[in-house]
Amino acid sequence: MEKNRNYLLTAIVIFSLALSFSSRAARAQQPGIKRTALQTQDLSIPGHEAIQVRIDFEKGASFGKHSHPGEELIYVLEGVFEYEIEGKPPVTLKAGEVLFIPAGKIHAARNVGSNKAVELATYIVEKGKPILKMVSSMP
DSSP states (O other): OHHHHHHHHHHHHHHHHHHHHHHHHHHHOOTTEEEEEEEEEEOSSTTEEEEEEEEEEOTTOEEEEEEOSEEEEEEEEESEEEEEETTSOOEEEETTOEEEEOTTOOEEEEEOSSSOEEEEEEEEEETTSOSOEEOSOOO
16 A cells, blocks of 8 residues: 555656646747757866757747857858847848857847748756746847
């Protein structure tokens, strides 16, 4: 009886954690955008890691204002993007162009082309911090 109760409690805890993780991921996901994790690697800088993600934007899709706990390096693989970065005028990039976003800077991205747009995002961040923080407005 006690053994069955422990199994049930363990199952409830695992289910609750899985539900919590999936709901956080769903909140970070926005319509028309698909994020594909490619790799995560520890760096020689203690407490830091590199995370690489492919992000596909359907025509007209945008990712709202957000920041990261470290630097973001963007390489546009296909399409045309407009990036808005806190304190700077918007910039438009096409396939083959790159962008650097400093740690903690609020920014947003949208596909302004006539087809799908894809970027390769590489984050150099502190381990253990949430990779993404959504914000309501640009300072």
